[in-house]
Amino acid sequence: MRLIITYFLFFFASKIFAQNCEAYKLEGNLKKYEACKKQKEAYKYYQFTKEYQELLDEVIQIDSTYDNAYWAKSIAYLKSGDFLSWKPLIDKAVELNPKMHLGYRGWCRYQFFRDYKGAIKDIEEFEKLIKDDIGYCQNGDYHLLIAKAICYKAIDEKDKAIKIIENYLKENDGEPDLYNYYHLGVLYFEKGDYQQALIKFNKQGENNDLASNRYYMAMCYKYLKNIHKYKQEILKAKKLSDEGYVLKDPYTHHYDKVYLSQIIKEIDISKEF
Structure with missing residues (x-):
């Protein structure tokens, strides 16, 4: 795409x-x-x-x-x-x-x-x-x-960032954008609204699933104390990473990027449950 x-x-x-x-x-x-x-x-x-x-x-x-x-x-x-x-x-x-x-x-x-x-x-x-x-x-x-919404998030105006993305999606939900729901999900995750974050991550997964997306889904389930789903999703994150389904840019790193080292660390933590 x-x-x-x-x-x-x-x-x-x-x-x-x-x-x-x-x-x-x-x-x-x-x-x-x-x-x-x-x-x-x-x-x-x-x-x-x-x-x-x-x-x-x-x-x-x-x-x-x-x-x-x-x-x-x-x-x-x-x-x-x-x-x-x-x-x-x-x-x-x-x-x-x-x-x-x-x-x-x-x-x-x-x-x-x-x-x-x-x-x-x-x-x-x-x-x-x-x-x-x-x-x-x-x-x-x-x-x-x-991009503007991500910048507002970066200066800690997360509510404004959420509003910008939500308003954009109301008018452009059918557009072939790559990461909109992912970034929105991360915003809800960081605000502690794990159920809403999961809705966005699932929506992201429908068209462009990513290792980073599954990592955050795993973390949502971890905080919601659904350990089975937590373990399941963190392994999916590793699989997607191995297959190359990651945030990519030839010049810089995407904002909200999750690295393989983070996924591996979380897999090790999940073994303690």
Whole structure:
């Protein structure tokens, strides 16, 4: 499912990008038209190469107000961990075209920096600008509203986080999101509402079961003193982990991720019951 979402987002973005150059020409904005065409040449090269960066520098020389060039230059720095070089480039892109880049910067502030307050600020400003569906994060894993909810949880505003996710699910319950019910279940678990947490974890398991999901189900049953189910679920967590059903991200660790070492430790504890 994640591959489908990511492919769709990439395909959609590519189609929009392909149309933009001609749109500039039709508008009579020949500088942006030439800048757009030059930027396409950069995509022949790997993002970390000198040629890629130099071509984007040429784009900026053609039109210093062409926001996509700053955004494209910033990506290699972000992926390589050079955040000091990334920040002024993405800030310039946001300054020039906030509707295009503000939500993306907010996601990056969350994903790469764990700058929860900064991410919330960007996403909420983006909501005011768009006044409609603000869409998904860059990798397709989360709707930006879910990312905002996770950020509120991280700054210990759990009730607000629950409200955001619950409201989102009321309107988008059929959407193919990967982890919404899982994060909501963890929120209820941390508030001590184990029955409500189990409802959410079971809902998560219907479409995208995960080792982390089963781990928390086991912990719910442990605190509810249902030892049989506790032992059963913690073993399921280990099985799912062995099979690769875990929270995955190529660059960072997902929030609320449960590690194999935690599962193994809990299996050892369960043997004492």
